[in-house]
Amino acid sequence: MSIILTAFESSPDEGRGLARDMRVRWALEEVGQAYHVRLVSFAAMKEAAHLALHPFGQIPTYEDGDLVLFETGAIVLHVAQRHPGLLPEDADARARATAWMFAALNTVEPPIVEREQSWYLEGDKPWYAERLPGLNARVRARLDPLSARLADAEWLDGAFSAADLLMVTVLRRLEGSDILEDYPTLRAYIARGEARPAYRRAFADQLAVFTASRPVG
């Protein structure tokens, strides 16, 4: 029985590792679990066969025998609960790591995604420039306390955990933006995540999908 993930057949990020399958690939690499990937087109994501796996028609999905999961937070938590290496053993520390997992996805990610969407959905609108400072302020309202809390710690709460894995992937969405220039603590934190061998293997594997499918030019 083997684990099967779904991922974009043609990722809009062109292999920068921002598609959400990256999180699951990274988690599986951290715990040493092999997996297969089934690529899906944008059209196929909205068809009944895929909707049976993912009610919202997105990627990734996770299949392991009879179990089908969606939502990267839940998949990473499932992997972390079944294999050592991504959550502390102590029950209280484990609950705190889970809090940081939800913080990454429910508190830090939404204003980052909203800022991104404003660019690709409304970048040509007359109000785009006037709205941008407010969008940036909402992102900074998350990065300021996160950076303060992290301070000179290596990871969010003790050893590297599934919470750091999710938080690093969320913060990576800001790479290349001006905002991260003001947060050396967070840039170093992202770099520590990206330097992990499991991250590098996962990144190479998701990039290979893109480079293999790119037309020769």
Place this chain on the structure above:
Amino acid sequence: MSIILTAFESSPDEGRGLARDMRVRWALEEVGQAYHVRLVSFAAMKEAAHLALHPFGQIPTYEDGDLVLFETGAIVLHVAQRHPGLLPEDADARARATAWMFAALNTVEPPIVEREQSWYLEGDKPWYAERLPGLNARVRARLDPLSARLADAEWLDGAFSAADLLMVTVLRRLEGSDILEDYPTLRAYIARGEARPAYRRAFADQLAVFTASRPVG
């Protein structure tokens, strides 16, 4: 040893049960755990004592002896893992319920909050009316598949679970908006949640904070 939550001293929703402490109150009522509430002002939420409990300076927080948690998803999951009644016993069903918990907070809630924010942050801006159809479309892009998946089921995946608790509180943010008029399935789902005795006790308790502090007029 008793559980202590924090909640708004003066809730912006005026007791409609939309503040996020409602989720934790409801979960604790479902599993029959008593708790105390410490009210915090907006100013106190940003002071060091509260930031030590909640890095992002928000409510609610959850204290149980030495354990301090933030993020309602994590708190509700913690309560559900420690007490029967909010998660299935079967491991696969439990993982699926967790997927729906993350879906409520990471997939369904963000466009609903973005739509809300556009009203109270930008309701007076010239672009508000022109942006609204796009914001509504992003909410509907979540409600359409959710409503289709729920169909004639009572709850998201078998018996009532922590996932339904979170999803109902997320959807309640749309109460009073035109959008829910098009989703009788979701209106009935919300009503089933609100009819639960544990919900009603939690709602009454959060409302009492507001009515007690309201000036006599």
